[in-house]
Each structure stands twice: as C-alpha cells, then as structure tokens.
Amino acid sequence: MNNYAINNLRELEAEAIHIIRxxxxxxxxxxxxYSIGKDSSVMVRLAEKAFYPAKVPFPLMHIDSKWKFREMxxxxxxxxxxxxxxxxxxxxxxxxxxxxxxxxxxSKVHTDVMKTQALLQALDKHRFDAAFGGARRDEEKxxxxxxxxxxxxxxxxxxxxxxxxxxxxxxxxxxHKGESIRVFPLSNWTxxxxxxxxxxENIPIVPLYFAKERPIVNIDGNLIMVDDDRMPKELAEKAVxxxxxxxxxxxxxxxxxxxxxxxxxxxxxxxxxxxxxxxRTTRVIDFDQEGxxxxxxxxxxx
Amino acid sequence: xxxxxxxxIQQFLNQDQEKDLLRLLTAxxxxxGKSTLIGRLLFDSKKIxxxxxxxxxxxxxxxxxAGDKIDYALLLDGLKAEREQGITIDVAYRYFSTNKRKFIIxxxxxxxxxxxxMVTGASTANLAIxxxxxxKGVITQTKRHTFLVSLLGIKHIVLAVNKMxxxxxxxxxxxxxxxxxxxxxxxxxxxxxxxxxxxxxxGDNVVDTSxxxxxxxxxxxxxxxxxxxxxxxxxxxxxxxxxxxVLRPSLDFRGFSGKMASGIIRxxxxxxxxxxxxxxxxxxxxxxxxxxxxxxxxxxxxxxLSHEIDLSRGEMLVHPDNLPRxxxxxxxxxxxxxxxxxxxxxxxxxxxxxxxxxxxLDQIKYRIxxxxxxxxxxxxxxxxxxxxxxxxxNKPLLFDPYHKNHETGSFVLIHPITxxxxxxxxxxxxxxxxxxxxxxxxxxxxxxxEDGQSLIxxxxxxxxxxxKGVTLWITGLHGSGKNLxxxxxxxxxxxxxxxxxxLDGSTVRSGLSKxxxxxxxxxxxxxxxxxxxxxxxxxxxxxxxxxxxxxxAEIREQVAEIIGKERFKLFFMDASIDYxxxxxxxxxxxxxxxxxxxxxGVDEIYEKPDCSDLIxxxxxQSIITNIFTYLEQEGIFPLQSE
Numbered sequence: 023m024n025n026y027a028i029n030n031l032r033e034l035e036a037e038a039i040h041i042i043r044x045x046x047x048x049x050x051x052x053x054x055x056y057s058i059g060k061d062s063s064v065m066v067r068l069a070e071k072a073f074y075p076a077k078v079p080f081p082l083m084h085i086d087s088k089w090k091f092r093e094m095x096x097x098x099x100x101x102x103x104x105x106x107x108x109x110x111x112x113x114x115x116x117x118x119x120x121x122x123x124x125x126x127x128x129s130k131v132h133t134d135v136m137k138t139q140a141l142l143q144a145l146d147k148h149r150f151d152a153a154f155g156g157a158r159r160d161e162e163k164x165x166x167x168x169x170x171x172x173x174x175x176x177x178x179x180x181x182x183x184x185x186x187x188x189x190x191x192x193x194x195x196x197x198h199k200g201e202s203i204r205v206f207p208l209s210n211w212t213x214x215x216x217x218x219x220x221x222x223e224n225i226p227i228v229p230l231y232f233a234k235e236r237p238i239v240n241i242d243g244n245l246i247m248v249d250d251d252r253m254p255k256e257l258a259e260k261a262v263x264x265x266x267x268x269x270x271x272x273x274x275x276x277x278x279x280x281x282x283x284x285x286x287x288x289x290x291x292x293x294x295x296x297x298x299x300x301x302r303t304t305r306v307i308d309f310d311q312e313g314x315x316x317x318x319x320x321x322x323x324x
Numbered sequence: 325x326x327x328x329x330x331x332x333i334q335q336f337l338n339q340d341q342e343k344d345l346l347r348l349l350t351a352x353x354x355x356x357g358k359s360t361l362i363g364r365l366l367f368d369s370k371k372i373x374x375x376x377x378x379x380x381x382x383x384x385x386x387x388x389x390a391g392d393k394i395d396y397a398l399l400l401d402g403l404k405a406e407r408e409q410g411i412t413i414d415v416a417y418r419y420f421s422t423n424k425r426k427f428i429i430x431x432x433x434x435x436x437x438x439x440x441x442m443v444t445g446a447s448t449a450n451l452a453i454x455x456x457x458x459x460k461g462v463i464t465q466t467k468r469h470t471f472l473v474s475l476l477g478i479k480h481i482v483l484a485v486n487k488m489x490x491x492x493x494x495x496x497x498x499x500x501x502x503x504x505x506x507x508x509x510x511x512x513x514x515x516x517x518x519x520x521x522x523x524x525x526x527g528d529n530v531v532d533t534s535x536x537x538x539x540x541x542x543x544x545x546x547x548x549x550x551x552x553x554x555x556x557x558x559x560x561x562x563x564x565x566x567x568x569x570v571l572r573p574s575l576d577f578r579g580f581s582g583k584m585a586s587g588i589i590r591x592x593x594x595x596x597x598x599x600x601x602x603x604x605x606x607x608x609x610x611x612x613x614x615x616x617x618x619x620x621x622x623x624x625x626x627x628x629l630s631h632e633i634d635l636s637r638g639e640m641l642v643h644p645d646n647l648p649r650x651x652x653x654x655x656x657x658x659x660x661x662x663x664x665x666x667x668x669x670x671x672x673x674x675x676x677x678x679x680x681x682x683x684x685l686d687q688i689k690y691r692i693x694x695x696x697x698x699x700x701x702x703x704x705x706x707x708x709x710x711x712x713x714x715x716x717x718n719k720p721l722l723f724d725p726y727h728k729n730h731e732t733g734s735f736v737l738i739h740p741i742t743x744x745x746x747x748x749x750x751x752x753x754x755x756x757x758x759x760x761x762x763x764x765x766x767x768x769x770x771x772x773x774e775d776g777q778s779l780i781x782x783x784x785x786x787x788x789x790x791x792k793g794v795t796l797w798i799t800g801l802h803g804s805g806k807n808l809x810x811x812x813x814x815x816x817x818x819x820x821x822x823x824x825x826x827l828d829g830s831t832v833r834s835g836l837s838k839x840x841x842x843x844x845x846x847x848x849x850x851x852x853x854x855x856x857x858x859x860x861x862x863x864x865x866x867x868x869x870x871x872x873x874x875x876x877a878e879i880r881e882q883v884a885e886i887i888g889k890e891r892f893k894l895f896f897m898d899a900s901i902d903y904x905x906x907x908x909x910x911x912x913x914x915x916x917x918x919x920x921x922x923x924x925g926v927d928e929i930y931e932k933p934d935c936s937d938l939i940x941x942x943x944x945q946s947i948i949t950n951i952f953t954y955l956e957q958e959g960i961f962p963l964q965s966e
Contacts, residue, residue: 026588026620027555030345030426035612039624040583043569047637047678071612072581072624076573159417166416182414186745187440187661189447190734191583192675196743210428212419218341292333 031218038065038207039072040191041170045152045205046072046079048195052152052205055141056082056109058094059271060227061156061208064216066107067225068207069154081108083153085144087136088118089273091249097228110148114140124275125254132273142178145202152195152203160212170209176200214294221287230268231290233282237261244278343421346554347428349445349478351469352455357486361455361524362418362431365546368531369420415445424550439472439694439708440661443748446476447734450554453482453545458491458521462504468694470505474512475657475710475750477730479557481509481517484545489523493536518552520545558621559729563587563595564648565641566677566722566732571626579610579626580635585677585731586724587643589627590618596644598722602633603644621731638679640722648724648732651754653686653716657726660705662739662746668704672746674717676735681719683737688713705747714755726750778863785865789823791961793862795887796951798940799874799933800897801925802911803904805942809897810871816948817867822961825861827854828871842922844876851879855886862891867961875924877931893960895951896936901925903942 102109117135124132171193237248266279284290352358418429430445452473491497498521528534531546564585571579610626619625674683691702691711726733737747814826840846858868884892905912915923924930955961
C-alpha cells in the first residue's frame with residue numbers, strides 16, 4: 023500500500039488536461055466551443071489549468087443561435103471580459119435575417135440552420151482543424167462509443183464506421199487539409215462528476231441552473247420559460263410563475279425546465295440522486311425520432 | 325422518494341469525491357449474456373435513470389429477445405445499426421458508481437473479427453471480466469479473450485461463469501471450468517485471477533451473494549469489483565515525464581508540462597533531460613490544484629527547473645540514475661487494426677508518448693494465432709492479426725518494456741497517406757545482441773553470413789565507389805621517394821573522388837606492428853599484417869596505397885598471395901642508390917658506419933622486381949599522370965557509373 027492514490031475527480035481532471043495540452047501541441051488552429059453550459063464552464067476551467075500560469079493558447083467560440091436565454095448571453099459576456107478570454111461569437115447571418123426561429127419554423131429547421139449550419143459555417147470561416155466540445159459519453163446512448171478524438175471529413179461529417187482506433191492515451195492528430203477532429207476531453211465524466219467539480223472548484227455557472235420563480239408555459243408537457251416577447255402571444259399569455267430550474271441550457275423555446283426547489287449545488291445533486299430523469303430529456307430536440315442524436319452527429323452537430 | 329438532509333448530502337458529496345476509479349473491460353459474446361450482466365450491474369447499482377427505463381420498455385416490445393422480462397441488453401446497445409443486428413460493433417463505454425467506487429466499463433464484442441475492439445478496450449482497463457457460458461465451459465473464444473487481455477498487460481481477471489442456473493448451480497461444473505481455465509492460463513502468467521459463478525439473468529452473485537450456490541464462499545461480482553486493489557498496479561518506481569508542452573508566458577518562467585507516465589517526482593530532485601542529458605534541479609511542481617511538493621501518475625503537472633536546459637516536446641525528464649532505453653531499434657507485439665492489409669515497406673508515422681517519428685518494419689518474426697497461440701511465419705498482417713515484429717525509427721525512442729511501463733512501452737503506427745491508426749504496439753524490448761543475428765532469415769543470406777561473405781556484391785561496391793578495390797604497392801629503397809609519391813597520390817585520387825586508404829611503414833609500425841623489429845622474421849610478419857589489412861579493405865571496395873621498402877621478392881610474393889594476385893599492383897620506384905643517398909644522407913651514413921643494420925642496398929640485398937606493373941622514375945615530372953593513365957587503362961579508377 024502507498025499514499026499515491028488519486029481520487030476519481032482528479033484522475034478525470036488529469037486525463038482532460040492531458041487531452042487539452044495534446045491538442046494545443048499538435049494542431050495548427052484549434053478552438054474550444056463554448057456553449058455557456060455547465061460542461062463548457064468545466065471545460066474552460068480545465069483549459070485554464072492546463073496552461074497555467076500562461077494563457078490558454080487558443081480562442082473560445084460561441085455559436086449564438088440568437089434564441090439563447092438572455093441570462094446566458096449576459097453570463098458569457100461578463101465572464102469573457104472578467105477572465106480575459108479570447109472569445110469569438112458567430113451566428114448564421116442568413117438564417118437570422120430570414121427570421122428562422124423555433125416558434126415559426128419548428129425545432130428541426132431552427133436547430134439545423136441556427137445551430138448545425140451556423141457551427142459548420144464558423145468552422146469553415148476560421149479554418150479550425152480541431153474543435154473541443156464538452157460532450158460526455160454518459161449523456162446519451164449514441165455517445166457511448168464516441169472517441170475522444172472524433173474524426174470529421176471535410177464536410178464535417180461523422181461516419182461511425184470510419185473512426186480511428188484509440189488506445190491508451192495516444193491520440194492520432196493527423197488530418198488532411200480540410201478534415202478536422204472534434205475533441206471531447208470530458209468524455210469519461212458523468213453528470214455527477216461535473217457537479218462535483220463545479221462544487222470543488224467553485225466554478226461560476228449560469229443562474230438558470232438554480233431553482234427560482236420563473237414565468238413558465240406548459241407546451242406539450244415541456245415547461246418552457248417566457249424569456250422574451252418573441253414567444254407567440256397565445257402561448258405567453260398562459261404563463262404562470264413556477265419554481266423551476268434547468269438541467270441543460272440551450273435555446274429557450276427548446277429547453278424544458280423542471281419543477282425544483284434546488285437552489286444550491288448540493289440540493290441539485292440531492293435532487294439528481296433521488297429524482298431519476300436523465301438530463302437530455304429536457305431538451306426538446308431529442309423527441310423528434312428514435313436515434314435522432316446519431317442522425318444529428320452524422321450531419322455535423324456535436 | 326427518500327429525502328436526504330442537507331448535512332447528508334454534504335457528506336455524500338465529500339465521500340463521493342474521494343472514491344477512486346476502476347476501469348474495467350468486459351469480454352464475451354452476446355450469447356454468454358454479457359449485455360445482460362452489464363445491464364444488471366448498471367440497473368442494480370441504481371444508476372439507470374427513469375427515462376432510459378421507459379424508453380427501454382418501449383424498445384423491448386419491438387425488438388426484445390428476452391420474452392416478457394426486461395431485456396437488459398437493450399440498455400446498452402448504442403447505435404441504430406447494431407440494435408437491428410442485435411450485436412455490438414465497437415467499444416462502448418458505460419459509467420456507474422457505488423458507495424465505494426466509480427466504474428468505467430469498456431464493453432467490447434466477443435466476435436472473432438473484432439479483436440481490435442477488445443484490444444482498444446483493454447488498453448485503458450485495470451481489470452477484465454471474461455464471461456463464460458457454464459454450459460459450454462472454456463472454449464476457443466475464452467482463450468482468445470484471455471490471451472488479448474494478457475497481451476495488453478491487464479493484471480486482474482475475473483472469470484465470470486454465467487448461466488449457472490441452467491446447470492443446476494452445480495459446483496462440479498464450476499470447479500471443472502476453473503480447473504480447465506487455470507491450466508490454460510498458467511503460461512500467460514496473469515498475476516490475479518478470480519473465479520465467480522453467477523447467473524446474470526437471475527442476479528445470482530452479481531450484486532448479492534446467491535442463495536442457490538451456498539458452496540461458493542467468495543464475494544459477489546460487484547463486491548469484488550468494489551474491493552480489488554489496483555492502485556499499486558501503477559509504476560511508481562521509474563520517473564518518466566514525457567514533455568507535452570513548454571509554457572513560456574514570460575521571460576522568467578519556463579515550465580515543462582506533461583502527464584506523469586510513471587514514478588514519483590519531488591521538489592528539489594535532480595533530473596536529467598533526454599536525449600540531451602542535461603542535469604537540473606526541480607524548483608517547482610505545479611499540479612492541477614496549484615503548487616505541490618510531489619507528483620505521481622497519472623497526474624498532469626508543469627515543472628520548472630533551476631536553470632535553462634535543452635528540452636522540448638517529445639523529449640523526457642527522468643532521474644539521472646534511472647534511465648529508459650534510448651534506442652532506434654526494438655521488438656514489439658503488433659496488432660494490425662486497419663481494413664487494408666499491411667504493406668511492410670510503408671514508412672509509417674510512429675507516435676510514442678508525446679513524440680512522433682517515422683518508422684519502418686525490419687522484420688516480421690511471426691504471426692500468432694489467437695485461438696491456439698501457435699506461431700506462424702508471415703509476410704504481412706491483415707486486420708486483427710497479431711505478431712512479433714522488429715521496428716526501426718528515425719529518431720531514437722525513449723522507452724521501457726511494456727510489461728514494466730504501459731505509458732512508455734506503447735505506441736501506434738499511423739499510415740502516412742490515409743492517416744489512419746493502422747496498428748498498435750507493445751514494446752518487448754530493444755534487440756539484444758544475440759537477436760541481431762536472427763534477423764537474417766533468408767537462407768541464402770544466412771549461408772553467406774555464416775561463410776563470412778559480405779551481403780554487398782563486388783559489383784555494388786564498384787558502382788558505389790566508381791573504382792575497383794585494389795592495392796597499389798610501392799616498393800623501393802630508403803630515400804627513393806616512395807612516401808612522397810604515396811601521399812601525393814592519395815591526395816590527388818581523393819580529389820578525383822576515389823576512396824583510398826594509405827598505409828606506410830611508420831603508421832603501421834606505430835600501432836598494428838608495434839612489437840615487431842626489423843629482423844627478417846619480424847619484417848615478414850609485419851608485411852603479412854599489412855597484406856591482411858589491405859585484403860579486408862579491398863574486399864570492401866576500397867583502394868589501398870602501400871608504401872613499403874619490401875626488398876625481398878619472396879615477401880612481395882607472399883603479400884600478393886594474401887591480397888589476391890589480380891588485386892595486387894606492384895609499383896617499383898626505380899631510383900639509383902646515389903639519388904637515395906642524396907635524399908636520406910644521415911641514414912645511409914649511419915648504415916655505412918654499421919650504426920644501424922638491415923638497410924637494403926647497404927648491408928642487405930634489395931631484390932629488384934622482375935615484373936612490376938609499373939616502373940616509376942622519381943625524377944620524372946609526369947609520374948602522377950602516368951599512374952592515373954595506368955589506373956584508367958586497367959579499369960581500376962575511375963569507373964564509369966551506370
């Protein structure tokens with residue numbers, strides 16, 4: 023027996039830092055995708071640690087669907103300034119100008135144009151050859167087999183039959199021009215690990231994760247918050263104040279809240295351990311069809 | 325719904341945070357009930373969320389295989405395609421947690437063509453669960469899985485004998501399987517094997533110990549997984565920090581970042597950089613939580629040193645008294661992972677720790693049949709084939725044998741055109757001196773080497789050097805101008821591109837013939853040695869220029885015999901004795917006063933050659949030109965390149 027044991031969080035942390043440094047060392051033009059969510063916040067903290075006391079040597083990029091919760095945008099701008107992040111914000115200009123939105127075009131079109139296409143445009147524009155994402159394998163069935171370095175062809179497509187073997191902690195960073203790698207340093211983290219780490223490291227997160235009285239409309243069983251006046255009047259009128267919180271964050275019309283009293287991290291974990299509903303079910307986009315996440319991945323979404 | 329008080333949740337979180345992580349691999353086929361077993365581990369450890377379950381109930385009705393019961397296997401299958409086929413096609417990672425530990429399961433399919441999946445899953449695992457169907461016992465597949473697990477250096481195996489319910493929970497059946505398995509695994513030297521009888525379907529010995537098998541006194545599977553000791557499997561002995569990234573935020577900070585591959589490093593330790601071999605002292609260790617006194621694997625750290633040394637990505641910090649191997653050539657077990665068959669002449673990229681270099685295959689020693697463990701000769705590996713190879717890299721690798729150090733003993737081969745990870749390897753060790761010989765397998769080559777014959781032909785040498793390897797032997801009296809001619813000739817031939825070696829009396833006598841005097845016997849021995857040196861050099865295609873008095877025809881004859889008559893070209897410096905006296909007056913005076921002896925032309929006969937190849941007059945201005953004309957006419961130098 024010896025004292026050189028490492029606890030699970032520190033082991034996951036070390037693994038992620040190793041991955042982040044490896045990407046910074048081997049790719050010419052990497053970027054870290056920042057979604058403003060809790061996983062992204064953890065990932066950014068890990069990047070800061072990986073290069074401390076130097077600055078993170080690559081930019082962060084947020085794909086703004088223009089339908090994010092207002093609190094998310096405020097949070098993003100505040101921390102980017104405070105921490106001195108090199109933050110790029112991109113959106114699908116064409117989609118935005120033609121007024122694409124979930125209420126008018128449905129979740130499928132909106133997600134495709136304002137999220138997937140916006141992301142692909144931005145990756146092409148900046149010619150990034152590696153993009154970090156905060157996805158975890160335990161989030162959803164089709165992610166259980168995802169590599170840490172996920173290879174994308176020059177159309178950003180993911181082919182489940184054409185992924186490289188990944189052994190030990192040796193990652194293959196070789197790509198041809200135009201091809202890229204999506205990198206998932208949090209692959210082995212679970213939702214509980216993320217909360218534990220936020221608690222341990224005191225990482226600021228968007229207040230929407232904590233329970234509070236909010237104006238809520240029940241749309242087909244999803245608790246949708248009235249975040250601005252773009253919600254159709256006939257829906258917004260039905261809003262009632264409910265104490266809710268969000269388990270994941272995205273476009274407000276597509277992100278369902280849950281009734282909750284959890285206003286601290288401890289209470290959130292307690293709620294998680296007792297109320298069993300996996301986190302992605304509060305995202306409306308998943309309901310479209312069975313295996314829909316796999317479909318989106320093939321098309322280039324994370 | 326149970327409510328947890330705020331105090332409890334704090335305790336829960338604090339306790340949860342301190343749990344360690346066990347990474348395990350499950351191997352076995354769908355028929356063995358593997359998915360059911362994992363499904364139950366996940367389910368019973370209460371980590372399967374409500375909505376996963378409701379989705380499961382929906383799916384079971386459509387394509388379930390387990391009749392009316394919940395099909396646990398459906399919890400696991402990830403991709404649509406595989407769900408339709410009912411088999412898994414890749415490595416899937418699952419996460420669960422108990423009060424004692426967190427677990428990551430690498431779930432790999434058992435079908436033969438998926439060796440590469442199992443190898444992938446095994447590469448990061450501390451422990452492997454190998455599933456056996458109690459009705460079938462130890463079968464070929466079991467052996468294959470066990471071999472792969474041992475190949476990847478997993479130290480703990482659980483042999484899970486499943487479907488005990490279908491064999492009436494018989495102890496005899498279980499004992500026989502254990503016996504068979506032990507017999508098979510003895511030569512594989514796996515340090516820790518645990519045998520557990522269970523029924524995944526009914527939950528016997530999965531989480532709780534079974535009522536049906538009172539004869540089994542061991543732990544349930546989950547209980548075993550929670551308690552097996554794996555921390556000491558890590559290498560804490562040999563400090564290796566492969567440099568990943570050099571941090572240089574300002575002029576006064578230079579930090580070397582990397583993941584601790586093995587060993588322990590403390591502040592104040594003396595460390596050595598490799599391959600530059602500079603020594604420095606560790607001044608700071610920055611861990612993920614700030615400055616720390618020491619670091620150990622698998623922590624990610626940044627280290628600062630007492631002074632600037634030459635160190636960059638791909639290089640390594642070690643303790644000066646404990647070095648890894650620093651070699652370009654080594655042997656490894658290689659697993660071919662690519663759909664495309666190996667082309668053994670590929671100039672691969674090899675990634676090892678943080679270094680990428682080029683590598684080529686020198687030799688395929690054998691392919692190993694994973695079913696029988698028999699060795700077969702092979703010219704090239706196909707997908708899922710495994711074998712022992714010899715590799716040479718462009719840059720030296722800083723490695724340890726895989727069995728001692730997984731981090732510094734593993735590598736991947738990347739195809740230079742497709743960029744695919746086409747093979748993965750585990751280093752056995754550098755080539756031992758004894759082994760170098762066995763590299764030669766071609767029977768003709770072997771015969772030549774055994775006979776001491778070069779593998780390079782005379783023609784190849786002539787093409788390379790544009791010359792024939794001959795000896796230009798200049799004979800003549802003391803003072804005849806032999807040496808001046810020899811040195812001038814060497815210089816001019818060199819200038820024209822010849823590869824020449826000059827041998828003369830003083831250089832040979834100062835070393836090779838040091839103990840010999842000028843007596844006729846010793847002189848003969850001296851000449852014989854010179855002749856042997858010439859022969860070796862001529863064999864290698866090199867022209868030798870020899871400047872020796874060599875007064876006796878008999879000795880010159882002997883020299884020609886040794887070198888080979890057709891390669892021995894005798895040049896005679898035909899100088900008069902007066903000319904020689906004028907050149908070396910002191911020597912001749914002493915000889916005439918008998919102060920020295922054995923001086924040809926004075927107290928000893930100089931036998932003029934009867935038939936020399938060239939007679940040279942030292943006073944002739946065109947002496948060198950004449951020699952070059954001769955060399956060209958005779959087809960010695962220069963030869964026209966083809």
